[in-house]
Amino acid sequence: MNEIAKNDYLTCLLNSLSARREDNFLPESQQNEKLSWLKQLRAEAIDQAGQLKLPTTKDEEWRFTDISPLAKLPFKPARTSSTLELNDIQPFLIEEANNRLVFVDGYFAPDLSNILGKDQLIIGNLSSLTTHPVTEIKHHLGQHIQLKNNIFAALNTAFLQDGAFIVAPKNIAVSKPIHLLFIATQKETTNYPRILVVGKENSQMTLIEDYVALQDGAANGAYITNSVVELNLAANAQAQHIRIQRENTNAFHLANGAVSLDHASRYQAANITLGAQISRYNLDISFISEAAECVVHGLTMVANTQLADTHTSIDHLKPNCTSHQQHKCIADDSARAVFNGKIIVRPNAQRTNSSQSSRNLLLSGKAQIDTKPQLEIFADDVKCAHGATVGQLDNEEIFYLKSRGLPELVARNLLTYAFGAEVLDHIPVNSLKHKLEQTVLNQTQSS
């Protein structure tokens, strides 16, 4: 029965794809020869998606994440019907970020967006930019993400229409953070957000990738977000990437991120997962040249019957690179948190320095944690360490706080908050950090 449902979902999707293959995605004006590469990219993705099946728990990569509930619902691609006004999205705005791209149900909303730093940046959505820095986009779009054996990335590419494209030019340090806001408003639809970020030589930027749902109305139902992010840093470039997933708790969130780091570039990420019924984030980081560095922090905080799955892969292809990763999960009620972190050190990637830690906190008897920190090492002159812990709050710590006059509940909340807040400390945008701290605090106090 399950099998039939799955086929339904995929067949439905693929049918809608082939229907749209003819009528083309882009407005009339853009229908020129120059865009044939984009059509081809989509066509290849459609072929790729057609060959794949929805993963089941029998697939090693999806062992702990059962997405069959998703396949049972009749999701269709979202349509443009944005009636949102700036007031509606006010709560989501970040004061420091004066560059803002807003996407409603995966479609660019120019009225809500605010593009200021044009002198510093090339920023915009696909339709507005395809004519302009086309070579840059052509060079990177779809080149970093693996579509093989990755049905969701393939589907995203197949439905590729709108997307955020950011290029930080050579020798430019973008002072203000760039806010990419993805808002879901329609239920029983699938959104396909797409992001391409290119940091040219010696550039610097801060990026906030933010997934939200409107609190009221239709958006309280279930929907799917299937996003793909590609990020490329050239030599000596730096990027700070903050990713916040705060979808509503009926949503399904499936995301893929691919990061490639060139010589001496530096990538810092903070991945905060709070929302969605079922969420999955694949982050693949590849060191394509020497002396690059990445620091990845993650916080997953789930309750009720939520399931949050984070898969990361850090691939040391070249020598002299450094990677540090810390991932924390807090699971309450009957929630499940999954973490799979893979570090690969390829032959000859000597003098790799890599560390990974997975720390997990279980707040309730029914919560579940599955963690798998994985090392694959093929070079001998390396320093690699990983660690994992799973546990509850330390009784002695609680006792200490109680001895200072705090009631048990307050002591517990404080410790839980402190556990999560350590990750939030790595967010360089103050207003956002405070807002998230408040969210974490609220969540700990409700439990």
Place this chain on the structure above:
Amino acid sequence: MSAVLQNLVNQPYRHGFVTDIESEIAPKGLNEETIRLISAKKNEPDWLLDFRLKAYQKWLTMSEPSWQNVHYPKIDFQEISYYAAPKPKKKLASMDEVDPELLRTFEKLGVPMHERAALAGVAVDVVFDSVSVATTYKEKLAELGIIFCSISEAVQKHPDLVREYIGAVVPVGDNFYAALNSAVFTDGSFCYIPKGIKCPMDLSTYFRINTEGSGQFERTLVIAEEGASVSYLEGCTAPQFDTNQLHAAVVELIAMDNADIKYSTVQNWYAGDENGIGGIYNFVTKRGLAKGVNSRISWTQVETGAAITWKYPSCILRGDNSVGEFYSVAVTNHHQQADTGTKMIHLGKNTRSTIISKGISAGKSNSSYRGLVRIAPTAENARNFSQCDSMLVGNQCGAHTFPYIQVRNHSAKVEHEASTSKIGEDQLFYFAQRGIDAEEAVSMIVNGFCKEVFQQLPMEFAVEATKLLSFKLEGSVG
């Protein structure tokens, strides 16, 4: 030529395939007939034949696993002969006839004199009367009610015990190779410690009287009744050669209330030559059931041989307060591959487990640690500590870690840590400064690296294992 002979030759073939229990080696291939043949040869009761056939039926429905991190040409299971009557090895008259290479190995390992003879296949009474040693041991054990014999003997003499426990921990359909073993196992050891008895000596397969070569599909069953305790040693440090390439053994341990089983393995099968040609595939299923309260199961392994080692000695901690331990050293050199680790399944309250795994890869070898720690919802206050360290010698080898941690109870505390390192230039320099050459320095560093595990080995094993390690890594540095 006599008419008698002529007559014999011309006789029609009367036995047919099934009843031909006179032959020494079963024809190649695996089918129900082969299994019936093995069972008939060994004069087994019907229930055991049923057990084998059930396993065979399961096996037919299973496919060879492919998730493991080892690579080898596909095995043709129909090209293997599944039964060969144990042939007495040719006895050598004295130590002088033994291959000098083998003697040198013994010398390096420091194997005791009398054991050297036994290992080299010298007729024991010529040099040392180990038979009498063995007999004395056996009498002593019998006095205490301990049963220690081959599993075939146990099937004949203690069928009720075997029937009760065989397949209780590793069911016939557990995995591909366990099913194969259950269908065709030919021999192995059986050990039963009655209630309240502490076994006075380490039981070792060395001095098991009735085995001549352990066989390709070994089956071991160790049962410790309430309050009993036993330390069991398997294998030996001396290199073992075998013509069978595939070895698929099954070991089952059962510990009742307050019982304690310690199972130590030193494995040094032929690993193939420097180019990775030949060598034995060691695919083993080992599992212990800590059934009773306060029971304890401890696995210690030193894996140095075999072209491919693939095993996960596991503990199912069902009894409340039960303890599981796993201490492992896996050394791979040249083209060897090892995918080994453990599974700790916590079911009972206050269960504890410790995992210490050390992997050393040299040459072009690959070693993987793959482990599972599962805390079931019923396992209140379960505790696990895992540590797996890898050491790489040379830049063509690989070390991998795949730890699975699944926690379903919030009172659990699970810790895992892993590190990878190499022998530092500065370390070697320090040794050189003290007048110790590189080879010896490596051996000292490696032994220090493995100390936590070697401490768990019985005394004489520990000494030999230390030497075995340096012997194994000989020539891999400098």
